[in-house]
Amino acid sequence: MKKPKLGPYLEWHGNQIRVVVRVPPKLKSQFGSKLREVLVTRNPLDADSEKVQVVRRLKAKLKGQKSAEVQQPLIEEAMRWRLAAQREAIANNLTDDQTTVAEALSDTVDRIARLHGPAEARQFAAVASGVATPFRALLDVWFEEGNFTIGYQEDVRRVLGRLEAWCASTATVQSVEAIKVAIAGRFVHENYIRPKANHTTANKDLSCLRSYWEWLGLRYGMTPNPWHRQTVKAPNKRHDVEEGQKRPFTDAEVRTLLRGIKTKRDWQFSLMSALSGLRIDEIGSLRVKDCQDGKITVAKSKTPSGKRTIPAHPALATLIAERTTGKSPNAYFFDDLPEQKPGSKRGRSAPVTQSFSRERVRLGVDERASEDQRQSNVDFHSWRRWFIRQARVALDNGAVGYSAWTIPDVVGHKVEGGKLDGVELPLGLTIGRYAGKASWEAMTACVNAVTLPEGVPHFRVDFDKASMGRRRRRTNAPLQVAAE
Template sequence: MPSKKLGKHLEQHGNRIRVVIRVPPSMVARVGRTKLKQTLQTTDPLEAEREKVDVIKRLRAMLTGERVAVVQSSIVAEALEVKRLRDAGELVMVGGGSEEDEYDAEEDAFQAHVDDVEARHGEATAQTFAAIALGIQTPLPALLERMFAEKADLSIGYRDDIKRALGRLEAWCDRTRTPKTVEAITQRVAGRFIHDQFIEPRVSIKTANKDLSALRSYWRWLAKRHGTKENPWLQQSLEAPKQRREEGSAKKRPFTDAEVRILLNGIRTEREREFSKVSALSGLRLEEVAGLRVRDCANGCLRVTDAKTPSGLRTIPAHPGLASIIAKRSKDKAPDAYLFHDLEEQRPGSKRDRSAPVSQAFTRERRRLGVDERASEAQRQSNVDFHSWRRWFVRKAVEGLERGVKGYTPWTIANVVGHKAEDGTLDGVKLPLGMTMGVYAGEASVEAMRACVEAVSLPPVD
C-alpha cells in the first residue's frame, strides 16, 4: 500500500513517524545538534498531524529555555523534602533556632522555610513552595524520578511510556488551563482529558490504553508513597467499538503461496530473506530466530533456549532447506556466537530486543512489494506480518496431514512450533479432523518432528 505524504515537521523513521524541528544556527553549539527529534507512537499520518502540535511546543520550549514545570525543580525538591520532614515530625528551623522557639517548633520551622524561599525567589515562588510542602499542590512529574529510583526493575521503555503519558497530560492541562498538579486530576478531570486527548480525535485504542495504563501505574505508586487518595485512572480503559459485519475485521493470517514467492523473490536485503526462510521452514518466532547461537544449530537441529513460555523451549530437526544458511553463518564462529551476529544488542532493560531491526526492515520490504491486507482504512496493523511465516509453516504442516503424509500428528505440529493447541487451532490455523487438543498426547519423537518439518517446502522461487 503506498505511503501517505507526511506534513511539515514530520518524517518517516523506519516504520514509525517522528517529529523534527531545526535548531537555529546560533544555538547549535549550546544544544549540541542541528535538529531535535521525537518519535511518535502512531504510524498513521493523520494521527501524527494531531500529535505533532504538542511535541513541537515541547521541543521549542527546550530551545527557548521555557520551563514546563510549575516551579524550578530545585524548589520542588526542597518543598517535597520539607513535606517529608513535616509529616515525620522532624522539621527544624532554618539555621537551627533558639530554645524560646520550641514551644511552637513545627509551625515556626515551616514558616521559617517559607520565609527563606521568599527571600531568595520572591513571594509567588514562596506561595507555591508552601502549597507543595503542605501537600496541597504536587507538580505532576515531581515524584517521577523518586518512583524510578525505587522501582529499579522498570524497563527503559516503560519509563519512557510514563514520561510520555505525563507529558501529554501536562500539555492538555496547558490547553485547558487546568492546574498541572496531582491533586487537580480528579476522576472527572481525567474523564475530560480522555475525551479530549483520545476519544474526540479518534486516537487508536491501543495507544490510548497504553497511556492510561502508564498513568494508572504512576498514581498507584503515588497512593503508596505520597498518600494520594484517589487514582482517577482506575476503570478508565477504552474498549474498541464493535465493527459492523460489512466493514470486515482484522484477522491475522498466514501468507499465501503467491505472497511467499513475491517476498522471497523481492526482498532486497539478504539478512531479512534468510530470517524469513528460517521462520518459514521451522515455525520459529522472529525473536527465537534472532536468539539462535551457533551451538543451537549443530547436529542437524535447531534449539530454542529462550522462549515466551515453557512450551516454547524446544529442540527440533533443522529443515534440509536451511543447511546452506546455517553452514554459511556458522563458519569460523565460536559456539556461543549468534547465528545472526549482525544484529546489535539493545540497551539493558529496553523493551526492544535484537530482532527489532529485522522486524522494521521486513515491514518496509513487505509494504514496498505490496504484500499487505487491511479490512478498512481505520485498521492500523496489516493482517500479514513477519509472524505470518510461522502461520504459513503451521498451515503447510496441516496440509501435509490432509494430503496423507505419514509419521506425525496435530500434536507434533504443536511440539514443533512450541505452542499449546487446546482449542483445535495453532496461531489461528485450524487443525484437521476437528480435533480438540485438550488431552495432551505426550511429546513427539524426533522422527515425528522430522516428518512434520520436512512435510513443509517452499514454493518454487526465481
C-alpha cells in the same frame, strides 16, 4: 548510651542525623563553611542510603546547578518526609501538625528556601505535607523499580505531557491529588472521544496512566485510582465495510517470498521464523551459543513464556552452520546487523523489519481491505502465524507425537489462559500449570511436522550481491574520503 558511628557526610545533631558537605574556600563567603541538611531517618544504616541524593543535591548547589537533576531528589526527599509524618501520626495518634516530623520539616523548608530559592521551598512543602504531588515526581523511581523498556517509558512521558498540557489549558492543578474520577473522565472525553481518536491508541495511553497511578497507590497510598475503568470503546462495526485482519502467509505467498527475496539476510530471517515460529526480535537477539547441538535457545523475549529452548528444524542445519562456524560463542548469530544507538527503542532487528517490508511489497505480497487501511494484513509476523497454522494443520492431517498444547510451548505462548491461532486453549489450568512443559520429543515432532511448500528451497545462493555491494560502498565512502 554512646551513639553509633556514622559514615562519610553524616553527623549527629542531637537525636537527629544530618548530612554535612564542606564548602570550598572560594565559596565560603556565600554559603559558609559547611552545608547541612537533616535527614528524615534516625537509623544510621538507612541514613547511608538516604544521604546519596542529598549529597548530590548540595554539591550541585555549590556548582550552581538548578535543574531537574536537583529538583527530582528534592521531590523524592519530600515524599520521605510525608511518609515519616504519616507513620508517626498513626503510631502516636497525633494530627499532622502535632508530629515532631512536622516541626522539623519547617526548619528543612527554611533551609531549602535559602539554598534553592522560595519556589523550590514551596513545592517541597506542598509535597511533604501531602497537599500536592507533581505528575512526574516519582516517575523515575517507578521506571527504576519496574525495569520497563525505553519505548514504554517514552509512551508514559508522552501521555503525561498530554495530561499536563490539558491541565494547563483547563486551569486544573497539575498534581496527582487533583485528578479525581470526574476530571479523569473529562480528560478522556476531550482528548480521545470528542476528537474520535483511534481507540487502540487511546487505551494504550490510558493503560500507562492507570499503571502509574496504581503504583503510586501501592507505594505511597495515593488512592483511589481515577483511571480505573477509564477506557475508549471501539467503534461499532459496519457489516457492509471490509476490515483488515492480520493473518498467516498462504503457501503461494511463502513460495513467492522464499524464492524471490533478493537479500540473503532477509531470506535467512524469513526461513528461521518460518521453520521455528520465532519472533523477529527473538531472531535478532540470538547469539552463536544459542544455536548449538540441534537446539535454539531464546534467552530474550517479550514475555516470560517466550524464553525457551526448542529443537532446531533439520532444514535450518545449513543456515545455522554458516552463521556459527568460526565465531565466538557470545557473538551475535546475525552479526551483520548494525548496532542501534544507546537509548534507542529500536531493536537490533529493526533494519530487517524495514527491508523485508520493501521486499514483500516488491514481490506483490500485500493485502489491505481498503485504501484507507494503513497496515497490510501480512507482515514479518505472518511467518510465525504460518508456522503455527502448519503445525495445527499437520495435526488435523494425522501427525503424531505431539498435541495442540505442544505448539504454545514451541512458539512461546502461555498455555493457561492462552490462545492458539485465535482459539482459546481448553484445559489451560490442567495442561498449562499442572502438566508442565511439553517433552523434548513432543516439541521435536511438532517442529519437524512443519515443512516448506513443495518447490521451496531451504538453501539458496542466487542473492543480489550487486545491490548489497552498492550499499556497502555508499556506507564506506565517507570513511575513505576522510582517510585520504
